[in-house]
Amino acid sequence: MSTRVEVHPGREAVVEFDPDLTFECVDECTWCCQHGVLLYERDFEGLASYADLADSTTSFRGEEFVRRERKDRTDHVDEDGAACYFLREDGLCALHAEHDWKPTRCSVFPLAVERRDGDIHVDVRESAHDHCEGLDVSDRRVIDNLDAFLPELLWDLPDPDTHREL
Ligand code: SF4
Numbered sequence: 001m002s003t004r005v006e007v008h009p010g011r012e013a014v015v016e017f018d019p020d021l022t023f024e025c026v027d028e029c030t031w032c033c034q035h036g037v038l039l040y041e042r043d044f045e046g047l048a049s050y051a052d053l054a055d056s057t058t059s060f061r062g063e064e065f066v067r068r069e070r071k072d073r074t075d076h077v078d079e080d081g082a083a084c085y086f087l088r089e090d091g092l093c094a095l096h097a098e099h100d101w102k103p104t105r106c107s108v109f110p111l112a113v114e115r116r117d118g119d120i121h122v123d124v125r126e127s128a129h130d131h132c133e134g135l136d137v138s139d140r141r142v143i144d145n146l147d148a149f150l151p152e153l154l155w156d157l158p159d160p161d162t163h164r165e166l
């Protein structure tokens with residue numbers, strides 16, 4: 001069963017997940033920050049204010065991503081020893097911690113977005129069920145806080161789907 005929710009004024013999403021799903025990010029987890037992140041055009045332009053784009057981003061299939069890089073540490077890295085360029089040794093995102101800013105796609109996790117029949121549909125990412133430690137560990141219902149997960153920018157994108165990965 002799906003539920004239609006007004007996320008921003010005049011911007012609705014069709015919610016496919018259980019309305020009772022709760023989420024609170026677990027500080028020590030950092031799983032979703034161990035990958036490359038797609039940058040929508042506005043994010044790419046915004047990132048230029050905080051970082052050297054030549055160092056921190058890479059092009060893949062015609063789109064821009066935050067790079068993954070091998071880290072000189074064993075914490076907060078994927079099995080191959082790499083993580084997002086901006087993931088610091090202390091497990092915090094340098095962009096968020098130092099500039100109170102992060103790319104749109106980082107807000108959306110652990111949700112998945114897909115445009116179907118003109119509507120934005122939102123569900124939990126398949127991989128999040130296996131790896132995200134923040135699902136159903138608090139009393140903060142996702143459906144009541146969708147504006148924090150789904151920036152309004154998503155409704156203006158020609159392709160807001162979140163399946164593209166580095
Ligand atoms: S940009 Fe920041 S929040 Fe996004 S994946 Fe990288 S470290 Fe995580």
Ligand code: SF4
Pocket residue numbers: 024025026029030031032033109110131132133134135
């Ligand atoms: S995978 Fe989930 S709990 Fe882990 S850092 Fe990402 S959002 Fe937080």
